[in-house]
Amino acid sequence: MSASAPLLQVRDLHHHYPLPRTRLLGPRPMLPVLHGVDFSITTGRSLGVVGESGSGKSTLARIAMALETPASGSVQLLGRDLHRLAPGALRAARRDFQMVFQDPYGSLDPRQTVQRIVTEPLRALGRPTRAEAAARAAEVLAQVGLRPGDAHKYPHEFSGGQRQRIAIARALITRPRLIVADEPVSALDVSVQAQVLNLLAELQEEHGVTYLLISHDLAVVSHLCDEVLVLQGGRVVERGAPRELFAHPQHPYTQSLVAAVPRLVV
Known part of the structure; x- marks a missing residue:
């Protein structure tokens, strides 16, 4: 793949969800969700997708992550059509793309230590030794501003912002080319949102991470996206x-959307 070729390329994406039947023997009606969505992202850049609830943003994120299969269209990462890969090939390809979810607590297993949580993608892709897993966990925790001793703690011992740093560390563990972030700061306090967004920007600058950012917040998108x-x-x-x-x-x-953004009255 040439240096100028897109890292992620989405072409003519359509998707719909089945609705309950209105008649016992009648066809199931369909709810259209995506209509011919096209975009591409080059390496080291950030693309934001904004819209109100129900606009199809999260469906787009799940399809980009190959967690759902579109009705038609394609999602190509590094020239590979993710939805045409065999299961084993798709599992291997996931090394190159990871996801950060909206809820920094709900996406972390409260029964597992931070080290176990952040190394989960490594174990899904292979069988790292205990020493290898510990070393990689220490590396990514340092990248997101956490301490080595935090690896042995549990999610409930951290603040919301720290939990989202753990989720970001888990996404970084495979050294992905692309991170899909679905409302990554919407569940956080405003001051903590700024910390996490600055962290994402620093990681992009230092490691060339590419982001697909799903958000309803125009300020968040303006801060991070090209x-x-x-x-x-x-x-x-x-x-x-x-x-x-x-x-x-x-x-x-x-x-x-722009007119609906709250403004301070002084």
Whole structure:
């Protein structure tokens, strides 16, 4: 793959969910969720996807992670169509892409130590020795600003921001090329949100990580992303650099999102 080729390329993505039958023998109606979504991300860049609840953002994230199969279209990472890979090949490919979920506590098993949690992707991809797993856990915990002794603690011993750092460490353990982050700071206090976003930016600068960031928060996307897609009803209605797009939105839906952002009254 050439240096200028996209790391992630999504083409003509369509998806729908079945609804309950309205008649016993009738066909199941379908709820369309995504309609011809197209985008690409080059290495070391960040793409944000914004839209209100129900716009298809999280469905897009799950399909990009090959956690759901689209009705049609393709998701190519490093030139490989993820949804056409055999199960073993897909498992091996997951070394190159990982996910950070919205809830920093719900996504961590409270019965496991931090070391066990962050090394889970390594164990899913192979059988690292205990020494190898401990060394890699110490490395990624240091990268996210946690101490070596934290590896032996449990999630309940940490604050929300620290838990999300643990989730980010788990995503980094395989040294992925792409991290898909679905509302990674929405469950955190505002001051903690800034800390986690700055951490994500530092990791990108130091390690060249590429992000696909799903968010309803325009400020979060503006802080981290080079480009933004505005998703309405499963369709991309506008795209561009966040500073320009949010300063001069062209589509009525984007204008309504920008107008809805709370402003301080002094």
